[in-house]
Amino acid sequence: MSILPTEKKIKVNKGDILLKQGQITKHGYLVKTGCLKSYTLDNNGKEHILQFAPENWMISDLDSFTNQIPSVIFIEAIEDSEVAFISKSEFNDISQLEKPELIEIATKFRNNLIATNKRVIGLLSATAEQRYIDFTLLYPTLVQRLPLKLIASYIGVTPEYLSETRRKLAKK
Secondary structure, eight states, rough: OOOOSSSOOOEEOOEEEEEOOTSSEEEEEEEESEEEEEEEEEETOOOEEEEEEEEEEEEEOHHHHHOOOOOSSSSSSSSSSSEEEEEHHHHOGGSSOOOHHHHHHHHHHHHHHHHHHHHHHHHHSSSSHHHHHHHHHOOTTTTTTTTTHHHHHHHTTHHHHHHHHHHHHHHO
């Protein structure tokens, strides 16, 4: 059973961009297989990863989706993926959702916000080692699937520093 009112799915290839910065978000995405990431680019063109969305995670720019304003993020497939999506009109027409479906969608978006808040707090106050540990707890299936440079970007360190941190943790 799908949690979305109509099971509209698309296949996206690794590297496909589902949302570009400046576009108004038209969809919330539920990852069925694969993995997506959201990120922003700074003035120097450096990528800053905000979130990963592996299987059963939802991803969107919620501010753009809700308020129909230009997005401040990109959403890109980092693996060949299959995603289901819900449009703004479907999301707003909750009468077409049965209660369990609505609860599951709301729960997935709520979990997304909770993870984002924890991430921001970690970036502000935790050591790189603790941020990596938090990453492994939040995304246990991604530790072996993702390139080191993506994980490093997510936790805010260089790939070299992350390698050193992982070596230290392995010795403990």
